[in-house]
Amino acid sequence: MILLPQARGIIARRQVLDTLVRRDLHVRYAGSPIGYLWTILDPLAMALIYFVVFTYIFEARRVGYQPYVLFIVIGVLAWQWFSQCATETSRALLAESRLVRSTNLPRELWVVRIVVAKGIEFLLSLPVMFGFAIFFIAVGETKIHYRILLMPVAIVLQFLLSVGVGLILAPVTVLFTDMPRIVRIALRMGFYATPIIYGVHAAPPVLQKILLLNPMAGILEMYRAGFFPHELNVPSIISSFVITFVTLIAGTIVFKRLEAPVLKEI
């Protein structure tokens, strides 16, 4: 079994992980007087832009479910966690090369630590999402469905997916200089190839099939299931489980294979 020893190594060093995550959050929030606000301001601004553009200019409310604001906010917040993870994990080993060179820790830790730190920021931004949800429940535009229980599942699955992607990106970037640029372009395309500002139902049938290959599609489906009681897109969810585990295993193998050459380079 390939994942177990790695997971055990990380768990054995959870104290170090805790230290690193605290440092990340400390550095992030210590430098700015409104540190926490930046975590939510950025996605809120994006959500506002999409809301204005798509409701007032394109008048395309139908592409999402109602209430559309809540629909976008969930999508943008979750996507932000994923895209920040991909960007930062791709630099994980290079950015901390001095630490990686001088401490004998399981090297996967440098990836997991970023996903955890960004995940905590994501959790801290959830109150905003619930704020919107409560507002729309109060005005009677939506109600809470028992499927909200899928949300924690979505968080765990997105965590595993981000770790898997990070385990591939981090070592590859060290050996392949152009990786961060590719990641940047891929993420920009990924934003539109993921049902963030539109729902899968609004896509043409061909595209719906392609979206099955996007693990974030199923994950977003689970985040939204508690507030948008449409029919659940089960194939998409199953597909994201499968792709997530394949990515995680592939990531572990890639990381293990590239570890020795990477340590020589940094």
Place this chain on the structure above:
Amino acid sequence: MRPVIESKDLGIEFYRSRRRKMSLREIVFKGKNLAPKDTFWALRNISFTVEQGEAVGLVGGNGSGKSTLLKMIAGVMIPDEGGVKVRGGVAPLIELTGGFLGELTARDNLYLAGGLHGLSKAQMDERYDEIVDFAGPQVRAGMDMAYRHFSSGMQVRLAFALITTLDEPIVLVDEVLAVGDRAFREKCYLRMENMLAGGKTLFMVSHSEADLRRFAKRGLYLQQGTLVGDGPVEEIIEQYNADADAAR
């Protein structure tokens, strides 16, 4: 009793001419196979054992693979051939300030770096005074200052003080004894001697004959990646000097 460091047929291969980095441009315009395959073995067929409590000095010219060997013992580099087994924790006096971040205060840095080396916050609280006392009054006065405002000597003093309180049974030293001013160096020497007297295993790389004679009992001599000598430190230093003189 089993040896604490056991190296068997250890070998590591590096790329010679340039870093093995590939850039997209090169792949697109020149084809992928242009990346040079020119490699050399920085170390090969290295086998030796170190018993508990031994003090070993590693000798050799520049580029003979001393630091690489130390890094593999520390576990921060992975051999391509064979392996090195280390029984017990390692206090690596290599890249001392590696765990420190310029923008945080010295105090935060100390706790952070301690955490990276496996000390809990409670353990750090316990050792805090001892570490800062050892680093000296100048350092103590600046503990709430950003670490990057420390002079490089003070930075290394704090890091040295931390790593040497780690209490690991194996101590790896890479030339770091040459840091700090005269007074601090003497303090470092005393601490190293205390550690040795306490039964710790020492594995050091040094170009200083005085340091080697003072701390090491046994010498290992590396020449271009091969182990060419293993014996009492005095003999090894003579062998090394003879080779160096002959090459001149």
